[in-house]
């Protein structure tokens with residue numbers, strides 16, 4: 001298998017040459033083979049089976065919640081989480097403009113509308129102050145619900161996305177949610193293992209979603225999870241993800257359901273991966289520490305920071321590149337690194353200015369656009385050899401103006 005085959009994002013520009021350094025590839029070094037073989041040997045391959053239950057128990061325990069429901073992917077988990085949270089067509093959901101698009105699409109899957117909130121400049125998460133300000137200044141409490149003055153729609157939920165392995169500042173959001181009777185649906189897909197004020201993310205809101213896509217900190221190839229303390233919501237999530245089957249023998253379905261359950265084979269990989277989660281986090285944090293030491297004094301490069309109240313997994317190590325100070329912009333640097341067979345990647349295009357969402361409300365979004373222009377994620381696979389981190393760091397230094405190569 002060459003490096004190109006193992007690239008997590010094969011369609012990305014900048015896919016590395018063989019012997020290049022990929023952005024992030026899966027690390028399958030534990031009991032994956034053994035558990036998958038067990039599935040095949042015992043004929044438990046489908047969406048019921050002991051590994052599904054084990055994987056769910058491990059996820060619930062890890063996130064410190066009562067219930068977990070495994071799904072085919074994180075996007076499906078978000079879709080069903082919004083349904084069980086009771087988000088209705090034409091409701092509004094607050095979400096960061098700077099995120100991978102999946103949670104925003106999921107809001108539309110249920111017929112609701114996103115209201116885009118800016119990212120904050122320090123840790124690049126949804127700006128909790130701006131979110132609260134939006135709720136206070138732009139909405140009105142009437143008839144036991146919160147209404148957006150501009151759109152006339154009901155604001156139903158907040159969907160904080162913990163991006164890049166760092167948590168959002170949750171306390172102001174949770175406080176506002178209590179005050180205005182909003183549901184909090186956490187997108188914890190990039191942050192499994194991260195903590196906010198010493199509590200695992202995914203346990204802070206009413207319901208949360210995880211992803212085990214190929215580039216996440218642990219992976220099942222494709223997979224997701226809904227986690228919640230609410231027993232009724234977990235039961236409903238299980239029902240909706242298994243075709244809303246009310247009588248399996250007579251094929252009675254009283255609602256429209258989905259075929260969203262994870263298979264036992266993939267859950268087997270998930271169990272093996274979950275066993276290695278702490279090692280994966282340690283590896284990511286070690287990589288981040290080395291990068292940040294090496295890059296700290298390069299003018300125009302801002303390494304990622306960890307808030308006092310946060311434990312970050314540094315899932316995807318991302319820096320900001322200041323074009324003037326560094327001497328070239330993030331996209332030029334991307335191509336420079338590509339020439340050195342190093343794969344890097346920009347942050348997501350802010351969603352409020354993408355075609356499907358241009359008509360949606362964006363509240364004071366400014367910082368997200370700058371982060372998009374300046375952000376660049378660097379190679380940080382679990383277990384990336386130190387020598388590769390040094391090579392990337394040296395390439396970053398060589399490309400900078402006014403610095404000499406080490």
Ligand SMILES: *Cc1c(COP(=O)(O)O)cnc(C)c1O
Nearest residue numbers: 073074075100102103189211213
């Ligand atoms: C990966 C990801 C998801 C879910 O992705 P799937 O590929 O569907 O598992 C959702 N939200 C964010 C922010 C993500 O990065």
